[in-house]
Amino acid sequence: MVRLADLPGWERENLLKRVPTLPRFDGRPWVRGPALPRRRVAIVTTAGLHVRGDRPFGSGAAGMDYRIIPGDAVAGDLVMSHVSVNFDRSGFQADWNVAFPLDRLKELARDGIVGSVAAFHYSFMGAVSPVTNYEPKARELAGLLKQDRVDAVLLSPV
Amino acid sequence: MATTQVSLVREHTEALAPPRALWVPFMLGRPFGVPHDAAFQRDVLLAALRLLERDGGPVIEDYPHDAPHDDLGAEPEGLACPVSFPGRPSQGTLAEQLVAEVAQLAVWHDLAARHRGRTTLGVTGLEIDALAGYLASWLTEPPPAPFRTGLSNGAALKLACDELKAYYYEAKSVQPGRHGSAAIQGWFWHDTAAGQAFVALREKAACSADPSLKPLAVQSLVPRAVEMNLKTVPPAST
Numbered sequence: 392m393v394r395l396a397d398l399p400g401w402e403r404e405n406l407l408k409r410v411p412t413l414p415r416f417d418g419r420p421w422v423r424g425p426a427l428p429r430r431r432v433a434i435v436t437t438a439g440l441h442v443r444g445d446r447p448f449g450s451g452a453a454g455m456d457y458r459i460i461p462g463d464a465v466a467g468d469l470v471m472s473h474v475s476v477n478f479d480r481s482g483f484q485a486d487w488n489v490a491f492p493l494d495r496l497k498e499l500a501r502d503g504i505v506g507s508v509a510a511f512h513y514s515f516m517g518a519v520s521p522v523t524n525y526e527p528k529a530r531e532l533a534g535l536l537k538q539d540r541v542d543a544v545l546l547s548p549v
Numbered sequence: 550m551a552t553t554q555v556s557l558v559r560e561h562t563e564a565l566a567p568p569r570a571l572w573v574p575f576m577l578g579r580p581f582g583v584p585h586d587a588a589f590q591r592d593v594l595l596a597a598l599r600l601l602e603r604d605g606g607p608v609i610e611d612y613p614h615d616a617p618h619d620d621l622g623a624e625p626e627g628l629a630c631p632v633s634f635p636g637r638p639s640q641g642t643l644a645e646q647l648v649a650e651v652a653q654l655a656v657w658h659d660l661a662a663r664h665r666g667r668t669t670l671g672v673t674g675l676e677i678d679a680l681a682g683y684l685a686s687w688l689t690e691p692p693p694a695p696f697r698t699g700l701s702n703g704a705a706l707k708l709a710c711d712e713l714k715a716y717y718y719e720a721k722s723v724q725p726g727r728h729g730s731a732a733i734q735g736w737f738w739h740d741t742a743a744g745q746a747f748v749a750l751r752e753k754a755a756c757s758a759d760p761s762l763k764p765l766a767v768q769s770l771v772p773r774a775v776e777m778n779l780k781t782v783p784p785a786s787t
């Protein structure tokens with residue numbers, strides 16, 4: 392559905408006008424690693440998900456920090472407090488794997504297609520501009536992921 | 550740290566040029582395609598993870614399949630709601646209609662929670678009747694105190710509105726008939742007291758001197774797609 396040609400003109404323009412505001416990066420780091428069956432994988436989502444009872448996301452500082460999603464979280468634990476109203480939530484409401492495929496990732500690990508699943512996953516709310524404001528928290532997260540021996544991160548939008 | 554990602558807006562990903570990205574032709578909000586189709590979700594996930602095995606990049610690969618048809622809202626087999634669903638309440642003020650409508654939907658939301666084994670409610674910590682009462686009081690009285698310490702009026706209202714909408718969406722999804730996301734959105738904004746109340750709250754936020762309410766007036770209460778339709782509809786009265 393998110394082929395720009397398929398969208399109404401006003402929505403297409405809204406998405407395209409953001410392109411010039413996106414940062415350009417000088418470096419192009421390319422990190423190699425072991426084959427997939429030996430990778431330890433974490434999910435980092437920008438869907439504004441968190442465990443019920445955690446601080447909701449919001450504007451300002453409340454929207455910049457990440458939330459921790461334990462690897463043993465189950466579907467009933469997660470709620471969404473993303474500030475945007477311009478994406479579908481009915482899919483997540485019906486099945487969390489539409490936005491946060493932890494069940495699928497665990498199945499791949501069980502089948503030996505990926506090595507293992509991280510002990511912790513993380514969630515941001517991807518509505519802050521410019522996106523470079525996330526950099527300090529992203530660097531912090533990279534250190535935490537390394538502590539968890541993660542060597543592959545799946546970044547998932549919403 | 551090696552990363553791979555799913556991309557929903559290809560043009561944004563092209564501009565950012567991350568190391569590895571799988572562009573998918575799915576609607577915003579559904580990066581893994583469709584609910585309750587584990588095989589499809591697994592295929593998308595694996596396609597993204599396989600990019601980790603590429604020798605060089607950056608690479609943006611296009612996922613070749615559209616999302617399967619979504620049966621969201623098909624009546625759960627073996628589960629029957631004990632009452633027929635009445636239409637929108639027509640008596641009383643908009644605030645009273647909102648409270649009555651929320652009560653009417655309770656049996657459907659109960660059914661949805663049983664069917665799915667979960668609910669996505671719980672961000673505000675309010676029970677649904679308290680949530681409805683909180684929002685109803687916004688329509689008729691000065692702003693009520695936020696339901697949690699440390700929240701601004703705007704932040705509390707935003708969380709409450711999003712949670713009430715989730716309640717409606719979850720309840721509607723199990724009513725007889727097929728209710729895809731567009732149909733549920735259309736129903737919510739055009740056929741419910743809640744949708745009308747949200748539009749009224751947006752107007753209230755626009756007129757308020759409270760800066761915490763400004764985001765609700767311009768972007769974070771009424772979706773752009775709905776806003777475009779509402780431009781031809783006069784503001785609702787409360």
